[in-house]
Amino acid sequence: MNSRLKIAIIGSGSTYTPELIEGMIKRKDVLPIDELVLMDIDDRKLKIVGSLCERMIQAANLSCRVVMTQNLDEALRDACFVLAQIRVGKLPARVIDESIPLKYNLIGQETCGIGGFFKAMRTIPVMLHIAERMQELCPDAWLINFSNPAGIITEAILNHTKVKMLGLCNVPFNMFKSIRETLQLERAKFTYIGLNHLSWITSIEQDGKDYLKTALDMGLNSEAMKNIPSSGFSKDIIQMVGAIPSSYLEYYYFKEKKLKLLKESELTRGQKCMQIEEELLKIYMDAELHTKPELLSTRGGANYSEVAISLVDAIYNDKQEIHVVNLLNNGALDFMEDTDAVEVCAVVGKDGAVPVKVRDFQNRHIIDYMRMLKAYERETVAAAVHGDEDAAMRALLMNPLVGDYDAAYHCFSELKAAHKADLPQFFAKETKV
Numbered sequence: 001m002n003s004r005l006k007i008a009i010i011g012s013g014s015t016y017t018p019e020l021i022e023g024m025i026k027r028k029d030v031l032p033i034d035e036l037v038l039m040d041i042d043d044r045k046l047k048i049v050g051s052l053c054e055r056m057i058q059a060a061n062l063s064c065r066v067v068m069t070q071n072l073d074e075a076l077r078d079a080c081f082v083l084a085q086i087r088v089g090k091l092p093a094r095v096i097d098e099s100i101p102l103k104y105n106l107i108g109q110e111t112c113g114i115g116g117f118f119k120a121m122r123t124i125p126v127m128l129h130i131a132e133r134m135q136e137l138c139p140d141a142w143l144i145n146f147s148n149p150a151g152i153i154t155e156a157i158l159n160h161t162k163v164k165m166l167g168l169c170n171v172p173f174n175m176f177k178s179i180r181e182t183l184q185l186e187r188a189k190f191t192y193i194g195l196n197h198l199s200w201i202t203s204i205e206q207d208g209k210d211y212l213k214t215a216l217d218m219g220l221n222s223e224a225m226k227n228i229p230s231s232g233f234s235k236d237i238i239q240m241v242g243a244i245p246s247s248y249l250e251y252y253y254f255k256e257k258k259l260k261l262l263k264e265s266e267l268t269r270g271q272k273c274m275q276i277e278e279e280l281l282k283i284y285m286d287a288e289l290h291t292k293p294e295l296l297s298t299r300g301g302a303n304y305s306e307v308a309i310s311l312v313d314a315i316y317n318d319k320q321e322i323h324v325v326n327l328l329n330n331g332a333l334d335f336m337e338d339t340d341a342v343e344v345c346a347v348v349g350k351d352g353a354v355p356v357k358v359r360d361f362q363n364r365h366i367i368d369y370m371r372m373l374k375a376y377e378r379e380t381v382a383a384a385v386h387g388d389e390d391a392a393m394r395a396l397l398m399n400p401l402v403g404d405y406d407a408a409y410h411c412f413s414e415l416k417a418a419h420k421a422d423l424p425q426f427f428a429k430e431t432k433v
Contacts, residue, residue: 151196
C-alpha cells in the first residue's frame with residue numbers, strides 16, 4: 001500500500017457522503033488521509049455535496065487535499081481505498097424497479113425480488129469496469145462496496161476480477177447495536193449468518209453464556225431499517241426459525257402482506273427518497289453548514305460511516321478486528337460453496353478479511369433458505385455478466401418473490417425495455433447491426 005493515504009469515493013454526489021466524511025473526521029488521528037477524491041458523473045450533486053464535504057473537512061482542521069472530479073481514472077490513480085456507492089440510472093431507475101413489478105403482482109423493491117434483480121443488471125457491468133480500471137491504476141487498493149445489491153455485486157467482482165474487495169452493509173451493525181441495548185449486554189458477541197439482506201443472528205454470547213434462548217423466548221426483534229415499512233416478527237415466527245431474522249426477511253416471510261402494502265402506498269420508497277434527497281441538497285447548499293444534518297438519518301443509512309470507515313481503519317491499521325462483511329465463503333460455512341459470496345463475521349487486518357468458521361451449524365431452515373437464494377444469485381451474476389436471458393429467467397424462477405414464469409417473463413421484458421440505456425449487455429447485438 002502507498003505511504004500516502006489516498007481515498008477515492010465513487011458516487012460521491014450521494015447525499016450519504018457526509019456520513020463517510022464524518023467517519024473520517026472521527027478517525028483523523030488513526031487515518032492520516034493525504035488526499036480525498038470525490039468522483040461522480042452528476043456534476044450538480046457532486047458540487048453541492050462535495051462543497052459541504054470540503055467545509056466539514058476544513059472545520060475539523062484536516063490537512064487532506066480534496067479533489068472533485070467526473071473522471072474515474074483520475075479518482076482511481078494511486079488510490080489506497082476505493083469506496084463505491086453508485087446508483088446506475090439514479091433514483092428514477094429505482095422508481096421503475098419499484099413500480100412496474102406491481103402491475104404483475106410482484107414485489108418491487110430495491111434489492112429483493114425482480115426490482116433488486118434489475119438493479120444488479122445495471123450495476124454489475126459498471127462495477128466490473130471500475131474493478132478493471134483499478135487493476136490498471138491502483139492494483140494494490142481495496143475496493144469497499146456499499147452499492148446495492150451488495151452481496152450479488154460481491155459475488156460478481158470476486159469471481160470475475162482479481163481486485164481486493166469487500167462488500168458492506170449497515171444492517172448487521174444496526175442489529176447488533178439494538179440487541180445489545182435491549183438485552184443490556186454491552187460486550188455481546190454474535191454469530192451472524194446469511195447472504196446480504198437475507199441474514200440471521202444465531203448466537204448472542206457474553207462472558208461465556210449464550211443469550212439466544214432468552215432472546216427467542218422474548219420474541220426479540222432487532223431494530224428495523226428506516227427504509228423498510230416494518231411490522232416486525234411475532235414471537236411464534238422467531239421461535240419457529242430458531243434465530244433472529246434481519247428486517248429484510250419480512251419480504252420473504254410476509255410476501256403477500258408486503259405486496260399489498262406496496263400496492264396501497266401513494267409513493268414508492270424511491271419517490272420518497274427523491275423528495276428527501278432534494279430537501280437534503282437544499283440544506284447542503286447552505287454555505288454556513290459544516291456538519292451532517294439530522295434529516296440524513298431518515299434514509300436507510302444510519303451508522304453507515306461507522307461501518308465503512310471502521311473497516312478502512314481495521315485494514316489500514318492492521319487491527320485484526322471482527323467485522324461483518326460480504327466476501328467469498330472459503331470454508332466458513334461448510335454447507336455453502338467456497339466461491340459463494342456470504343455475509344458473515346470475519347477478522348479484518350492489513351491482508352483483508354478472513355471469515356470466521358462456523359462449526360457444526362444445524363439450522364436446516366437457514367441452510368436451505370441460503371442455498372435457494374444463492375442459486376438465484378449465481379444465475380443473476382451470469383445474466384448480468386453475459387447478458388444471458390435464459391440465466392435471467394432461471395434466476396427469477398428461483399427467487400421466492402417471483403417464481404411464476406409468465407409474470408417473470410412479461411415483467412422482465414417490460415423492465416428490460418424501460419432500462420435499455422443502462423443494460424448494454426442485453427442489447428449488444430442490436431448495436432452491432
